[in-house]
Amino acid sequence: MANQRQYLEWHGQQWRVRVKVPARVRDLIGRGKLTHPLHTADLKDADTRKWPVVSRLKGIIAAAEKVLATNDPLEAEALRHRLSSDEEDTQFAIRLRAEQIEETQGISPAHAFFDLASRKVTPLDHHxxxxxxxxxxxxxxxxxxxxxxxxxxxxxxxxxxxxxxxxxxxxxxxxxxxxxxxxxxxxxxxxxxxxxxxxxxxxxxxKGHLPAGENPWAGQKLPAERRQARDAETDKGKRPFTDEEVTKLLSGDGGPLLNDLMPLGALSGMRIEEICQLHVSDCRDEMFSVWAGKTDSARRTVPIHSGLKEIVKRRTEGKKDSDYLFADLPPIPKSRETRSDPAAKQFTRYRRKVGVDERPNEKAKSNVDFHSFRRWFIRKARDAKLAGAEGFDEWTITWVVGHTDSERAKSLDLSQHGYAGQDPEKAKRALVEAVKLPS
Structure with a gap:
C-alpha cells in the first residue's frame, strides 16, 4: 500500500508538502527543505493534492542541479537568478546584469540571459x-x-x-x-x-508546459538519402548467416563464452539477451524457459536441441538454481540494463577476425551480427517444413521464436488458440530438431 504521508508533514494544524533538498544544491536554493501548505487537515485529501506541488518543488531542485551541470558560465548565472526571480531585488539585478552583457557581448546574448533568468523561457531539458x-x-x-x-x-x-x-x-x-x-x-x-x-x-x-500551438517537429522528414551510384554494391540489409558462415564461426575458437553461446543461438533461435538472462532453473526438463524479452510474445518455452544438451549439462552441474547459465559475464553496471552487451561486443570482434562481415559501400554497421543466428534458425526451420518435415506447422515457428501472430486472420487465430489450444510441446520439439547445423 502506498504511503499517504510521503512528502507530507503536519504543520500549524494542517498538512503541507515537504521535499528534502539534496546537500549538493542547498547553498544554491538557500534552504534544506522546500515546503508548501495544502490548506487541509484531512490526510486523504492532502495525499490527493500533494503530487502537483511535489512535482513543482522537485522542478526547483532540478533547476538548481542544472546550474551545477551546465558548462556555460552565462547560462549558469542566469539559472541561479531564475531560482529566486520572483523577488523584486532579483529582477533588478537581472536587468542590470543584462545591460552589462549587452555592452560587452551584444544584444542577442543579453536577451537570452534576461529571458532565461526571468523565467520568460524554459531550458530545453527543464521537464x-x-x-x-x-x-x-x-x-x-x-x-x-x-x-x-x-x-x-x-x-x-x-x-x-x-x-x-x-x-x-x-x-x-x-x-x-x-x-x-x-x-x-x-x-x-x-x-x-x-x-x-x-x-x-x-x-x-x-501537459501545458508550452503554449498551445504547432509542434515544430510534427511532419518533419529527414533529408532524402543520396541515390546510389551505378557501381555501388547492392545492399539488402540485415540477413541470416549462410551455412558457410555458420561453419566458419562454429569451427573457430571464440573462447569459452562464445564457443557455447554461438551454438545455443543457432539451435534455439533465441535472442542474445534472452540467452544471457537464462538461469539454471530455466534449463530444466529439456526446456529453456524465457520469462521476458523484446515483446509480450517473448515469454515462452523452447525445447533444448539435442545438440545443446552437453553444453547445458556442463554449465548447470553443481550450480544453484539462481545462478546464470552464462555466469562468465560481468555484472550489469548502472549505465545499462542489458546483460548481453559484453558478449555481443566480443562476438563482433570474433566475427570480424574470422572474416564474417558484410558492409556494402563501407556502411557503419554490418548486415550480419549475432541476431543472424536467429534469422538462420528461422530460415532453416522454414526450409525444413518446405522440404516435407512433419510434426509442426507455420504457427509453431512463431511460438518457438517468440514472434507475435496477432496479424493473422481472426478466424484462424481463434481456431488455433481458442479451440486447439497452444501448440503441443512435441510440435515445438519437432521443429527445433529439424534444424541441423551444416556439416
Whole structure:
C-alpha cells in the first residue's frame, strides 16, 4: 500500500508538502527543505493534492542541479537568478546584469540571459526528468533521448539561437535535422532520434508546459538519402548467416563464452539477451524457459536441441538454481540494463577476425551480427517444413521464436488458440530438431 504521508508533514494544524533538498544544491536554493501548505487537515485529501506541488518543488531542485551541470558560465548565472526571480531585488539585478552583457557581448546574448533568468523561457531539458518518468523508457532509450536533446542544445548554441523550449521554430527544427542529426548516422538511427524529440514536444504541449500551438517537429522528414551510384554494391540489409558462415564461426575458437553461446543461438533461435538472462532453473526438463524479452510474445518455452544438451549439462552441474547459465559475464553496471552487451561486443570482434562481415559501400554497421543466428534458425526451420518435415506447422515457428501472430486472420487465430489450444510441446520439439547445423 502506498504511503499517504510521503512528502507530507503536519504543520500549524494542517498538512503541507515537504521535499528534502539534496546537500549538493542547498547553498544554491538557500534552504534544506522546500515546503508548501495544502490548506487541509484531512490526510486523504492532502495525499490527493500533494503530487502537483511535489512535482513543482522537485522542478526547483532540478533547476538548481542544472546550474551545477551546465558548462556555460552565462547560462549558469542566469539559472541561479531564475531560482529566486520572483523577488523584486532579483529582477533588478537581472536587468542590470543584462545591460552589462549587452555592452560587452551584444544584444542577442543579453536577451537570452534576461529571458532565461526571468523565467520568460524554459531550458530545453527543464521537464526532461518528468517526461522520462511518464514515458517509462528503458535505460537505452532514456540515454538516446538525453543524447539527442543535448545535441540539439549544442546545435542551437553554435547557431547563435536561444537554447529554450519556447524559442524553437519549425525552421530551426528542420535545419537541425539536415545540418546535425543526419551527419554520420544511418537514416534508421536518425529516425529513432527524431521520434524521441518529437514525442517530447508532443508531451510538453499535452501537459501545458508550452503554449498551445504547432509542434515544430510534427511532419518533419529527414533529408532524402543520396541515390546510389551505378557501381555501388547492392545492399539488402540485415540477413541470416549462410551455412558457410555458420561453419566458419562454429569451427573457430571464440573462447569459452562464445564457443557455447554461438551454438545455443543457432539451435534455439533465441535472442542474445534472452540467452544471457537464462538461469539454471530455466534449463530444466529439456526446456529453456524465457520469462521476458523484446515483446509480450517473448515469454515462452523452447525445447533444448539435442545438440545443446552437453553444453547445458556442463554449465548447470553443481550450480544453484539462481545462478546464470552464462555466469562468465560481468555484472550489469548502472549505465545499462542489458546483460548481453559484453558478449555481443566480443562476438563482433570474433566475427570480424574470422572474416564474417558484410558492409556494402563501407556502411557503419554490418548486415550480419549475432541476431543472424536467429534469422538462420528461422530460415532453416522454414526450409525444413518446405522440404516435407512433419510434426509442426507455420504457427509453431512463431511460438518457438517468440514472434507475435496477432496479424493473422481472426478466424484462424481463434481456431488455433481458442479451440486447439497452444501448440503441443512435441510440435515445438519437432521443429527445433529439424534444424541441423551444416556439416
Amino acid at each position: 526532461a526528468a518528468e517526461f522520462l518518468k511518464h514515458q517509462g523508457y528503458r535505460m537505452k532509450s532514456e540515454g538516446d533521448f538525453r543524447r539527442v536533446l543535448g545535441w540539439f542544445g549544442a546545435w542551437l548554441r553554435d547557431s547563435r539561437l536561444p537554447v529554450a523550449l519556447e524559442a524553437v521554430r519549425r525552421v530551426d527544427a528542420g535545419k537541425f535535422l539536415a545540418e546535425s542529426l543526419m551527419v554520420g548516422r544511418s537514416r534508421q538511427k536518425a529516425t529513432a532520434y527524431l521520434g524521441f524529440i518529437r514525442q517530447y514536444w508532443t508531451w510538453l504541449l499535452d
